[in-house]
Structures are given as structure tokens and as C-alpha cells.
Amino acid sequence: MIAIKDQRSKMDWIMEFLTFIVFAGMTLTGAVFMVTLHNLVRSVLAMILAFVGVAGLYLVLEAEFLAAIQVLVYVGAVAVLVLFAIMLTQRVSDPNKPTNNAQAWLAFTVSVAMFGILSWVYAPIKWPALPALPTVNNEPVGSVVNLGQQLLGAYAVPFEVASVVLLVALLGAIILARE
Amino acid sequence: MVPLAGYLFVSAALFCIGLYGALARRNAVAVLMGIELMLNASVVNLLAFWRYLNPNVSLSGPAFAVFVITLAAAEVAVGLALIIAVYRNRDTVVVDDVDLMKG
Numbered sequence: 001m002i003a004i005k006d007q008r009s010k011m012d013w014i015m016e017f018l019t020f021i022v023f024a025g026m027t028l029t030g031a032v033f034m035v036t037l038h039n040l041v042r043s044v045l046a047m048i049l050a051f052v053g054v055a056g057l058y059l060v061l062e063a064e065f066l067a068a069i070q071v072l073v074y075v076g077a078v079a080v081l082v083l084f085a086i087m088l089t090q091r092v093s094d095p096n097k098p099t100n101n102a103q104a105w106l107a108f109t110v111s112v113a114m115f116g117i118l119s120w121v122y123a124p125i126k127w128p129a130l131p132a133l134p135t136v137n138n139e140p141v142g143s144v145v146n147l148g149q150q151l152l153g154a155y156a157v158p159f160e161v162a163s164v165v166l167l168v169a170l171l172g173a174i175i176l177a178r179e
Numbered sequence: 180m181v182p183l184a185g186y187l188f189v190s191a192a193l194f195c196i197g198l199y200g201a202l203a204r205r206n207a208v209a210v211l212m213g214i215e216l217m218l219n220a221s222v223v224n225l226l227a228f229w230r231y232l233n234p235n236v237s238l239s240g241p242a243f244a245v246f247v248i249t250l251a252a253a254e255v256a257v258g259l260a261l262i263i264a265v266y267r268n269r270d271t272v273v274v275d276d277v278d279l280m281k282g
Contacts, residue, residue: 013180020181024189031193031216035200040209047212050193054219057189060181061230063241066222066248073248078215078255085208085259089266100203101275107202111195118191127183133234141236150238151245158242162249169253176260 020060027053038099040086048079062133065144186227194220207262207272211255218251 030050037043051074058067100107134141151159193216200213222244229240266272269279 017181020185024185027189028192028196031196031200034212034216035196035204035209040206043209043212047215050216051219054193054223057186057223058226061186061226063226063230063244066226066241066244069245069248073252074215074219077252081255081259082208082212085262088263089208089272090206097205099205101205104203107199110202111199114198115191115195118195119188122184122187122191125184128231130180130183130231131234133230134236136236141234142238142241146236147238147241147245150242154237155242155246158246162246165253166249169257173256173260176257176264 016060019056023053023056023060025053026050027057029053036099040090041083044079044082044086047082048075051075051079062140063142065142065147183227183231186223186231190220190223190227193217193223205273205275207265207274207277208259210274211258211262214258215251215255218247218254222247 027050030046030048030053033046034043034050037046051070055067055070055075058064058070136143136146139145197213197216197220200216201210202213204210204213225240225244225247229235229238233239262272265277269277271277
């Protein structure tokens with residue numbers, strides 16, 4: 001009995017690890033193509049790949065609701081909005097114009113240095129292993145019910161401020177984009 | 180089991196790729212996309228730290244991830260409206276050419 005349980009959990013570990021590798025690879029591939037592709041419409045398609053990969057990472061982290069939100073907001077809304085902006089502002093990019101500005105090599109150096117600093121900070125720390133997720137009312141703690149209760153309970157003030165920010169952003173976008 | 184460091188390195192790489200995109204691209208829309216990537220990396224970090232270090236009932240990680248996603252959506256709406264307004268006035272979306280306030 002115990003042996004079977006162990007075997008199953010080992011299988012689960014391998015599956016979790018493989019899922020993580022697949023989604024992490026998807027995210028980073030999409031991100032690299034996003035910043036390197038010349039054609040902006042293709043760049044947005046690569047961005048969608050990266051966002052879907054991030055949603056998969058949220059799933060592996062047992063935040064299912066946020067994965068759904070990620071797909072709805074980023075893939076559904078932000079990507080379409082960015083596509084609209086590209087189509088409104090330019091002809092699909094002229095291959096003779098450079099993609100990057102004059103400081104691109106400096107930006108590359110800064111990014112690599114940033115990654116080096118972050119790795120240098122992260123690498124020596126001994127992180128704790130994955131703890132079990134607690135449950136509330138027989139549901140995992142990250143359930144939609146609990147998240148809704150927390151957002152309207154402990155986080156009520158930030159929640160209301162976020163709604164005001166959304167309203168102001170909506171009005172601002174309309175006023176700015178109007179002729 | 181994936182170690183926490185796996186998520187941290189993926190999010191660090193995502194952040195740095197977004198940083199490169201935001202700093203190096205000429206098109207303002209591409210700069211905005213790079214910023215979105217950096218915000219996504221920060222949300223991955225929030226959720227990973229919540230799940231591994233403090234998976235509490237008060238959901239500090241997911242709740243703040245919701246707020247970050249909300250602000251990112253608001254930011255992209257206002258940012259794209261600004262880009263469209265600039266395009267109308269100056270007929271360009273290249274950030275190098277919008278140098279009216281350069282001394």
C-alpha cells in the first residue's frame with residue numbers, strides 16, 4: 001500500500017516537473033520571439049504564446065482561477081488591444097527600418113547583468129520544499145469562493161481602489177483616444 | 180516536485196527579456212509589450228512565493244496577483260490610447276522621434 005502510494009507520488013512529481021518544463025519553455029520561447037521578431041503582428045502572436053505559458057505556470061502553482069483570468073485578460077483583451085493599436089498606427093512594419101534603437105547592445109548588456117544579479121542572489125539560498133496546500137471548508141485554499149471572500153473581506157480597500165483605478169483608466173483612455 | 184528556484188529563474192529570465200524588449204525596441208507598442216512581460220514575471224514571483232513560503236488562507240499571493248493584473252490592464256489601455264494620440268499629432272510611433280521635450 002505504502003509502496004504504491006510512493007510510486008504514485010513519484011509519478012506525480014515527474015508529471016509536475018514535465019508540465020513545468022513545457023510551460024516554462026513555452027513562456028521563454030514566446031518571450032524571446034516577442035522581442036526579436038521584426039514584424040509586430042508576429043511579435044504579438046509570440047506574446048500570446050508567452051502569456052499562455054504563464055497561465056500554465058499558474059496552473060502548476062495551483063492558482064486555477066488566476067490561470068483563467070490570465071487567459072481572459074491577457075490573451076483575450078490585451079493582445080487584441082495591442083493588435084488594434086498596431087493596425088491603427090502603422091502599415092505592417094517596413095523591413096528596411098531597424099527594429100531596435102541605437103542603445104540595443106546596451107539594453108542587452110543591462111538585461112544580462114540583471115539576470116546575473118538575480119541568479120547570484122537566488123542561487124545560494126536554500127529554499128524550503130513545497131508545503132501542502134491547506135483547505136477551507138473541504139476546498140483547496142485557492143478556490144474561487146475563498147478568493148472572493150478574501151477580496152471583499154481582508155482586501156476590500158485595495159479592491160475598491162482598483163475599481164476606481166479601472167474607472168479612471170477607462171475614462172482616460174476614451175478622452176485620450178478621442179479626436 | 181519543482182523547486183521554488185525553478186520558478187524564480189523562469190520569472191527572472193522573463194523579466195530580463197521584457198526589460199530588453201522595453202529598452203531596445205523602437206516602436207512604442209513593442210515597448211509596452213515588454214512592460215507587460217515584466218509585469219507577468221512579477222506575478223509569477225508573487226504566486227510562487229505564496230505557494231512555497233506561505234500558502235495561507237488569506238491568499239496574499241493570489242489577491243495581489245489579481246491587483247497587478249488589474250493595473251496591467253488599465254496601464255495597457257491608457258498606454259495604447261496615448262500612443263494613438265501621439266500618432267495622430269506627430270505621425271509616428273517610434274519613441275526616438277517623439278523628442279519634443281528633449282532639452
